[in-house]
Amino acid sequence: xxxxxxxxxxxxxxxxxxxxxLVIVAVVTLEATALIQFYFSQKGIKAEASMRAESxxxxxxxxxxxxxxxxxxxxxxxxxxxxxxxxxxDSMVAVTRRIVRDNxxxxxxxxxxxxxxxxxxxxxxxxxxxxxxxxxIHYRQLATQEYDYPSQEWFVKPLELQAGYWSEPYxxxxxxxxxxTTYSLPVRDKxxxxxxxxxxxxxxxxxxxxxxxxxxxxxxxxxxxxxSGQIMVCPVESLVMRKTVQETLLDLNASDxxxxxxxxxxxxxxxxxxxxxxxxxxxxxxxxxPVERTGxxxxxxxxxxxxxxxxxxxGLIVKLLQLLGVLMxxxxxxxxxxxxxxxxxxxxxxEKMESELKIGRGIQMSMLPKIFPPxxxxxxxxxxxxxxxAKEVGGDLYDFYIRENKLFFCIGDVSGKGVxxxxxxxxxxxxxxxxxxxxxxPQRIVTAMNESMADMNxxxxxxxxxxxxxxxxxxxxxxxxxxxxxxxxxxxxxxSALDVMANLPLGVMPGMSFQEQETDLxxxxxxxxxxxxxxxxxxSDHELFGENRLLGQLHPGMVSQEQLRIVSEAxxxxxxxxxxxxxxxxxxxxxxxxxxxxxSERHLILHNDIQQIPQLADFVxxxxxxxxLDQSLAMSLNLAxxxxxxxxxxxxxxxxxxxxxxVEAVIRKDSLEFIVSDSGQPFDPTRAxxxxxxxxxxxxxxxxxxxxxxxxxxxxxxYERTEGKNVxxxxxxxx
Amino acid sequence: xEVKIFQEEGAMSAQLIGRLDTPxxxxxxxxxQPLIDNADRTIILDCSQxxxxxSSGLRIFLTIRKAASAKGGKVVLRxxxxxxxxxxxxxxxxxxxxxxxxx
Numbered sequence: 001x002x003x004x005x006x007x008x009x010x011x012x013x014x015x016x017x018x019x020x021x022l023v024i025v026a027v028v029t030l031e032a033t034a035l036i037q038f039y040f041s042q043k044g045i046k047a048e049a050s051m052r053a054e055s056x057x058x059x060x061x062x063x064x065x066x067x068x069x070x071x072x073x074x075x076x077x078x079x080x081x082x083x084x085x086x087x088x089x090d091s092m093v094a095v096t097r098r099i100v101r102d103n104x105x106x107x108x109x110x111x112x113x114x115x116x117x118x119x120x121x122x123x124x125x126x127x128x129x130x131x132x133x134x135x136x137i138h139y140r141q142l143a144t145q146e147y148d149y150p151s152q153e154w155f156v157k158p159l160e161l162q163a164g165y166w167s168e169p170y171x172x173x174x175x176x177x178x179x180x181t182t183y184s185l186p187v188r189d190k191x192x193x194x195x196x197x198x199x200x201x202x203x204x205x206x207x208x209x210x211x212x213x214x215x216x217x218x219x220x221x222x223x224x225x226x227x228s229g230q231i232m233v234c235p236v237e238s239l240v241m242r243k244t245v246q247e248t249l250l251d252l253n254a255s256d257x258x259x260x261x262x263x264x265x266x267x268x269x270x271x272x273x274x275x276x277x278x279x280x281x282x283x284x285x286x287x288x289x290p291v292e293r294t295g296x297x298x299x300x301x302x303x304x305x306x307x308x309x310x311x312x313x314x315g316l317i318v319k320l321l322q323l324l325g326v327l328m329x330x331x332x333x334x335x336x337x338x339x340x341x342x343x344x345x346x347x348x349x350x351e352k353m354e355s356e357l358k359i360g361r362g363i364q365m366s367m368l369p370k371i372f373p374p375x376x377x378x379x380x381x382x383x384x385x386x387x388x389x390a391k392e393v394g395g396d397l398y399d400f401y402i403r404e405n406k407l408f409f410c411i412g413d414v415s416g417k418g419v420x421x422x423x424x425x426x427x428x429x430x431x432x433x434x435x436x437x438x439x440x441x442p443q444r445i446v447t448a449m450n451e452s453m454a455d456m457n458x459x460x461x462x463x464x465x466x467x468x469x470x471x472x473x474x475x476x477x478x479x480x481x482x483x484x485x486x487x488x489x490x491x492x493x494x495x496s497a498l499d500v501m502a503n504l505p506l507g508v509m510p511g512m513s514f515q516e517q518e519t520d521l522x523x524x525x526x527x528x529x530x531x532x533x534x535x536x537x538x539x540s541d542h543e544l545f546g547e548n549r550l551l552g553q554l555h556p557g558m559v560s561q562e563q564l565r566i567v568s569e570a571x572x573x574x575x576x577x578x579x580x581x582x583x584x585x586x587x588x589x590x591x592x593x594x595x596x597x598x599x600s601e602r603h604l605i606l607h608n609d610i611q612q613i614p615q616l617a618d619f620v621x622x623x624x625x626x627x628x629l630d631q632s633l634a635m636s637l638n639l640a641x642x643x644x645x646x647x648x649x650x651x652x653x654x655x656x657x658x659x660x661x662x663v664e665a666v667i668r669k670d671s672l673e674f675i676v677s678d679s680g681q682p683f684d685p686t687r688a689x690x691x692x693x694x695x696x697x698x699x700x701x702x703x704x705x706x707x708x709x710x711x712x713x714x715x716x717x718x719y720e721r722t723e724g725k726n727v728x729x730x731x732x733x734x735x
Numbered sequence: 736x737e738v739k740i741f742q743e744e745g746a747m748s749a750q751l752i753g754r755l756d757t758p759x760x761x762x763x764x765x766x767x768q769p770l771i772d773n774a775d776r777t778i779i780l781d782c783s784q785x786x787x788x789x790s791s792g793l794r795i796f797l798t799i800r801k802a803a804s805a806k807g808g809k810v811v812l813r814x815x816x817x818x819x820x821x822x823x824x825x826x827x828x829x830x831x832x833x834x835x836x837x838x
Contacts, residue, residue: 610758614754631818639789697804698804702797702798703794709790
């Protein structure tokens, strides 16, 4: 057990290490793959974001330029008529009115005279305008005490530059807080003198919508600043047109605004670009581009999180999945190691069971006699047995032993296979030994065995069984077959099946009667016993070996060991590599006693006591067996002997005296002689009067029947008185 | 040897089981007294399980037969085995008894 635990530990350790390596490799591979994928994805996403931002910038710029162009064109196209009007100041208002009327993008227009150009009207600036939401075009004179137009940027700059000029955006104070910008164009008179400035006011409200609604990403935002840094569009409305970027940066009071400042400067000077900005822990990407002619610059700010949030979330999910995968891998490894351990345990248990079965088979086989030749000192018997057990423990058995010069032997086959069959086999063999120790009759042996086996047979197993008692003195064999294969008699005349009666196998049911049979073996005759494992041995085509093949292997006169070897080999070569499914059991008994005695003698000495009479029955039975007398004759002999002995006990010895009765039996080939002698007073039974058996009831005498029976049963009856003894002899011819 | 005696309608029957040898016959002599006492009726002797009989046994049969003869009853033998029948035949006893036909 300790060693097994150690083995398990080592195994566990190795498995765990291999598992750990596997997990590490898996983690590294997964992580590397994810990182590479993440890197390229990020790159692609960034490229895409920048493309989207730039295309948005471009689209917005184009839309703005469209409005700007419209306004500029409207003004330029009116330049000539403005020039003409210089000489007719009262018509100047019509020019402005027409500009406002014809151009939806222009909400107001003025034609302002250069001060002093027209002496009649030193300051003159008629202004046409539309109030948002209304169709009507209003008129107003800008040249008032409160509004010094010649000092206004929209008036000064174009004259100074002598070119069209877009003003800084401003909030129209007169109207409804509208964000405005103004395009101003200097107008020269016919002589080429700068005479007036023609303007178009453009509402920039649409710009807030246009730029503010640039939606590259939900949390991205856009800004637009003027050339001076004025915030035109921005998500924080409080800054719009109130602060410049510069002022805002100062207000932020933050430590690191230098990067923002440099971006601002770059934008103000009309450059375009994209910048990654790390500001207060968060990273943003800023894309910016100028709007030509106006001096404005537009930027799109996209938070880093917005661009990479998706891929980061995916990354997180991938990480989680990886973790899950690794966890599952660990679990699978764990259960696999566990199941391997279990498998090892199972296979160890199986090995143990198999080895126990092997031991069991060994014990089983050791119950059978296996020393051959079994009776080396005996010349009258040659026998050999072999059992080749199938892989599984089987239920074949054989047994033999010699008692009182008689060979008791048996062969049997328990129905079924496996451990139950082997247990029944062991029981059967033990029963055979126990029962046959006191019985000489195979019929009585099997009857007693059957009673025991049927009684305890709850598993309904039965045994086909053949048992025989061979008198080694004369070759007489009594046998009883209980459902087993008929053995073969191998004699010089050939091989033939022994005549067997159809008795039921042992253990089927109690109370069965079994028929005994008898035969004589002559010197050299053999009896070949086997189980159906032989005849039912299968080759690889599932064809049976069969009785004919077996008969072909049986040879008269062959030594038993050699005979069994030949049969074994024949079966072996027939079966080939096919698995052996049943036990192969053979028992070969050859009777080799040449000297059957001419006569033999038996003695029995009794006291002169009537109670000893029953002993005569056993005595006669022994003799009848030896002389192979049938039961009927045996009974008659018993009767004659009893009458003779009874006479002695009753008449030769006086009542109360002690004496012996000597009974001698001489068995000859053709006759049987009983000699009853005693040392009592002379008594000649042959002298008794003849009984007349023809008399009727009343006349019949009670006595005298004994000697009458003796005379009738025996062939010769003689009385002698010699040496003080009564010698009464009776002869019966037999055969 | 075992003897079982039954009362039947107008008859007595005795079942003889085992070997009726000399010592057995000495014992049985007492046991069959009821049969002799009732010998005015029909006495059935069931020999179907009797394995052996010697002259002492035959004497018991004769004693019962004589009693029946004296008292006016009769003795019927039932189910004798062949070997027993031979002894009865040999001694002329078969003629002294009524033998029930095999059923």
